[in-house]
Amino acid sequence: MQFDHILIRFGEMALKGKNRKHFERQLLENVQYRLKHFKKVIVKKTRGRMYVLLNGEDPHKVMEACQQVFGIYSLSFAIHTENDLESLKEAVLSAVSVEENAKTFKISAKRADKSFPLNSKELNPALGGHILKNKDEMSVDVHHPDVELKVEIRHEGAYVTSKDYRGAGGLPIGSTGKSMIMLSGGIDSPVAGYLTMKRGVEIEAVHFHSPPYTSERAKQKVLDLTRELSKYGKRIKVHIVPFTEIQQKIHRDLPDSYGMTIMRRMMLRITERIAKREGALAITTGESLGQVASQTMESMNTINEVTNYPVIRPLATMDKLEIIDIAEKINTYDISIRPYEDCCTIFVPKEPKTKPNREKTVAIEQSVDFSEDIEKALASIETVQIDGENSSEEKGSFSELF
Ligand code: ATP
Ligand code: MG
Numbered sequence: 001m002q003f004d005h006i007l008i009r010f011g012e013m014a015l016k017g018k019n020r021k022h023f024e025r026q027l028l029e030n031v032q033y034r035l036k037h038f039k040k041v042i043v044k045k046t047r048g049r050m051y052v053l054l055n056g057e058d059p060h061k062v063m064e065a066c067q068q069v070f071g072i073y074s075l076s077f078a079i080h081t082e083n084d085l086e087s088l089k090e091a092v093l094s095a096v097s098v099e100e101n102a103k104t105f106k107i108s109a110k111r112a113d114k115s116f117p118l119n120s121k122e123l124n125p126a127l128g129g130h131i132l133k134n135k136d137e138m139s140v141d142v143h144h145p146d147v148e149l150k151v152e153i154r155h156e157g158a159y160v161t162s163k164d165y166r167g168a169g170g171l172p173i174g175s176t177g178k179s180m181i182m183l184s185g186g187i188d189s190p191v192a193g194y195l196t197m198k199r200g201v202e203i204e205a206v207h208f209h210s211p212p213y214t215s216e217r218a219k220q221k222v223l224d225l226t227r228e229l230s231k232y233g234k235r236i237k238v239h240i241v242p243f244t245e246i247q248q249k250i251h252r253d254l255p256d257s258y259g260m261t262i263m264r265r266m267m268l269r270i271t272e273r274i275a276k277r278e279g280a281l282a283i284t285t286g287e288s289l290g291q292v293a294s295q296t297m298e299s300m301n302t303i304n305e306v307t308n309y310p311v312i313r314p315l316a317t318m319d320k321l322e323i324i325d326i327a328e329k330i331n332t333y334d335i336s337i338r339p340y341e342d343c344c345t346i347f348v349p350k351e352p353k354t355k356p357n358r359e360k361t362v363a364i365e366q367s368v369d370f371s372e373d374i375e376k377a378l379a380s381i382e383t384v385q386i387d388g389e390n391s392s393e394e395k396g397s398f399s400e401l402f
Contacts, residue, residue, distance in 0.1 A: 002094065003059055003077035006066060007161050008050035010073055019175075026200075027071045027172040033234055034069050038062055046156075051078070063165060068232055070198050071175070072167030076150075079160045083116055083153055088123075089130040091160040092149050096131055096138070099162060104141035105131060109151040116153045127151065171200030173233040178202045179282040179312055180275040182267065183222055183238070188286030188315055190225045190332040191323050195314035196284045197232050204278055205229075205236060206271045208243040213347075217338075223386060224335045230388035232330075239274050240382045243267075246373050247347050253368045256349040260294055261356040262365050263347065264303040266374070272307045273378055284312040288323065298355040305358055 010027065028045050031052070035041050040055035041062060054062060059077055066075055079095055081087040096105055109123035118126060127149075128140055150161045181193040183205040193203055207222045223238060230236045246266050250259050271283050287295045294303070304311060315323055327333035 003079055003098070004054050005078040005080050005159065006052040006054065006059070006063055007076045007078040007159060008052065008066060008072050008167070009075070010048070010050075010071060023071065023172055023175050023200075026175045027069070030069050030071065030172050030174065030233070031066065034065050035062065038065070046154075051080075051159075053080075066167070067165065068168055069172075070168050070170035070200065070232060071172035073169065074164045074167050076161035076164050081158050081160065083113065083158050085118065085126065088127060088151065088158055088160070091158070092127045092151065093131055093134055095149055095160050095162045096135070096147060099147045102146035103137065104139055104145045104147075106140060106142050106145035106148045107131075107151060108148060109153070111153045113153045113155045123151065123153075168198070168232070170198035173197055173200055174202050176200035177282070178204065178278070178280040179284045180271050180278070180280045181205050181284040182271055182286070183207050183225060184286065185218055185221045185225065185336065186286065187320075187327050187333065187336040188288060188291075188323055190229060190286075190336065191326045191330070192284050192286040192312075192314045193229050194232065194326065194330050194332075196312055197229065201282075201284075201312075202233065203229070203236060203284065204274075204280060205238040206241060206274055207238060208241050208267055208270075210244040210247055210347075211242070213244065213247075221335060221338050223384060225332050226386040227388050228330060228332050228335065230386050235385050235387045237278075238384045238386060240384065241270055241274075241377050242380050242382075243377065246370065246377060249368065249370070249373060251347055254364060257351055257353045258356065258361060258364050259347060259349045260352040261299060261302055261361055264294055264299075265306045265361070265365065266370065268303060268311075269306045270374060270377060272309050273374075274381070275309060282310040282312050283307065284314070286315055287313050288315040288318055288320070291320065294352070296354050298357070299353075302356045302358045302361050305362070 024045060028043060028050065031050065032043050035043065038057045040057050042053040042055060044051045044053065052062060052066065063075060066072060079091040081091045092107065107124045107128045109120045109127065111120050131138060147162050152159045176199060179196055179201050181189060181196060181203045183189045183193065197203055205226050209219055219240060226236050226238050247263060250263050254262060275283055287300065289295060324333060327336060
């Protein structure tokens, strides 16, 4: 007998009272989507659980894919059997045999189907005895077993599971709304995107691109980063905003020291407009307090003034090393450190204001009219759909989408 199922347990979402049905439905959809290339698997939902019937697909590959789905707390390989003692004995023996280095075990049986003739107390020794009889080298340890075999007798049959694997945690993507992630190509913003998705948020990305100062390869980097992020969810739209003219105008017509602050304000304004059109209720950035000139408390305060959308900053209180750890874990680090310039590094003034003042910034900004430039940038957005599983890139202009 072999493991023929993967058992999926939900964590936190099981606690979410009335929303529970909605969360579970979303998780089912997300698991099905993530496993769509495993043509033979069937995903089933029962109360508070999900089972993936492997149907001959590679158990480890399916496990790995499920481990990337947010909203899953833990997973185990499982054997499904008939509700009869002989089948159960065979199943526990197979399950324990897979754990090659295990010397001690424990059986924890639960009888949800009370029509089964043995109760849990009787089942434990009956099944444990079968293992002891067939495996000389193994003994029982009820306190610290190398492997704990869980046996659950349900109406639809019994499940035997062994080790628990960790799930990605969080909440199912799509269950808590949509946010626009401002994606730069650096190390931080993809991590911010990942952490936002982890809380059940669907994301779309906005990238400000300044050709010819920034190359096609810088743009490709952002698409590659998005592809990594999309492996945790569904397709992600990337809105590429032509930003050269606005940057040139800021550089030409405004005092150098306020250039960076005003450029950020323009980015945020445009992102809010895209968010509105796409039905996103928040904006996410990769800002981390005190990291660079644009991320002092004064800068954040002054930049943030242009929007009253919630700005989610998952990295606000993290150190660079903590951020890098996550970037490595989610495979974005190597892409982020590719050496192409982004639009901000090129126009960075020699001495940017690290403590800009709101009122002064507004006064300076108002001396030049940017409204037409903003409309023009919005009208020329290129939107690309990224699907981590397919590597397909469907292009379309922004206007086509509305
Ligand atoms: P990152 O590593 O994400 O680039 P950073 O430490 O370089 O961040 P900044 O350059 O100050 O910090 O950018 C702060 C945030 O502003 C970024 O995390 C990102 O969310 C947003 N941002 C910066 N540049 C761009 C861009 N070209 N397009 C879209 N968003 C951007
Ligand atoms: Mg950056």
